[in-house]
Amino acid sequence: MSTCLGGCNVWTPRRGRKKSSTPAESPAVVPVAEAPSHTPTSDSDKMAASLNQKVDALVKSNPEAAKKLEETIAALEKTYLSGESAEGPIGRLGRGFQTFKSNVYDKDSALFDKLKTGQWPKYMIIACSDSRVDPATIFGLNPGEAFMVRNVANMVPAWEPKGGYPSVSSALEYAVKHLKVEHIIVIGHRLCGGIKALVTTEEGQGSHDFIENWLEIGKPARAATKAVSGSDEVDEQCKFCEKESVNVSLTNLLSYPWVKEKVVGKKLSIHGGFYDFVEGSFQVWDFELNVSHSQKF
Ligand SMILES: [Zn+2]
Structure with a gap:
């Protein structure tokens, strides 16, 4: 050869x-x-x-x-x-880091010198943990641009002071009170496994240690889906619920008093987003005390 x-x-x-x-x-x-x-x-x-x-x-x-x-x-x-x-799976990460260091870190010393002194992100993004929907990748975000939370099915729990292990709530509090982000965006996505589990699993029938309990945050979305689309195929129900669950999370965001205060005072905007990687589109809508305006890209 x-x-x-x-x-x-x-x-x-x-x-x-x-x-x-x-x-x-x-x-x-x-x-x-x-x-x-x-x-x-x-x-x-x-x-x-x-x-x-x-x-x-x-x-x-x-x-x-x-x-x-x-x-x-x-x-x-x-x-x-x-x-x-x-190179092996960890070697792959090392190569990726070297590429990032050469192409990004070493070429933008002004940005990285600034980031050594703090962070001033304009956005807080709440997205699913799904490996196909990384916001930094799909929006081409630079380091420092977005404070991020990712979890199963991009859920935001309602205000519940002093309850459990408040992973999302503590990140939200830090983003709103200390970083003073200007926009919070909750992004759902097509073919979300968490939403499919929410739609197809009967209450109390789950087999996982944690997942069904977590997905209960989306119960109102499941109820709305069954009411509007309950006789449709599962995939159609999921399509509906993938967006409706974002609206549930946006509603829950407004249950945090310091979020609602800033939204009312026009210092903070909250938005719903939907990334459809099947058709290659992104839709965003404002969510201002239940008045929504949608744009699709
Ligand atoms: Zn997902």
Whole structure:
């Protein structure tokens, strides 16, 4: 097989050759001495020919280095040509971080120097934990732009002081009172597994340790769905409930006195959003004390 990672006509190791215990007599790697199909004329052809010559010389003079080179090329081929990853799942994250550091962090020192002193996000976004609906990805947000909560089915529980482990409530309090965000957006999405569980699981029939209990926050949405769309197929019911549950969360947001006070005082806007990754659209609507205005993108 003769394959070049750069798509050019440079040396590649020959596969399936016979190994020898005397590398000095029979080098570990044999260069492919393919005659070029045409006389090199372009700069890239000349560079490729020059690189071929250098690699040939290396192989002849240093079988150990040649062996190392072959191993490196084999690993690169495995990663980039076969579609398999040799780096492993954590290595994948490391590579992603290095890409972020090179392309974003190292190129915007003004932003990251500012963020070292604090954060001033305009938005609080409450979205589902679903791996397909990351708000930073779909909106192209920069670090520092959005304070974020993600949970199963993007739920906001109603005001309940001193109750349980208030994960959402504490994030909300910090965002509204200290960060003074200007917009809170609750985003539902198409094909939400949490909403499907809410729609299809009878009360008290769940089999999970936590999920059904959490989804009970969306009970009013389930009731509205059954009333409006209860005779439809499950998928149609889910479509309705995916948006209606956002409205339940928006209503619940207004049960927090310091949220309602800021909404009434026009210092805070709350919005519903819906991301449909099946048709590739995003819809947003304002939710101002039950008056809604919708836009679709
Ligand atoms: Zn979801």
